[in-house]
Amino acid sequence: MESQLIRPGYLTAHQTARVLGVDLATVRQLVRRGKLTRAGGTPRQPWYAVNDVTAYAANRDAVKVA
Secondary structure, three states: OOOOOOOOOEEEEEHHHHHHHHHHHHHHHHHHHHOOOEEEOOOOOOEEEEEHHHHHHHHHHHHHHH
16 A cells, blocks of 8 residues: 655655566665665655656666667
């Protein structure tokens, strides 16, 4: 269940997974590997900054092309 009280400029874990085209387990692994940083929320319902998610996605896509 997604939180309905999220601040503008942030994504839930579910939204982040959807944007990146991955599952929740992959989002957790990205955090563990230091590729993505939690920006708020709670340990069970973290938030991620939109800027961080889009920057990661752009960098990932650039590496795929290169």
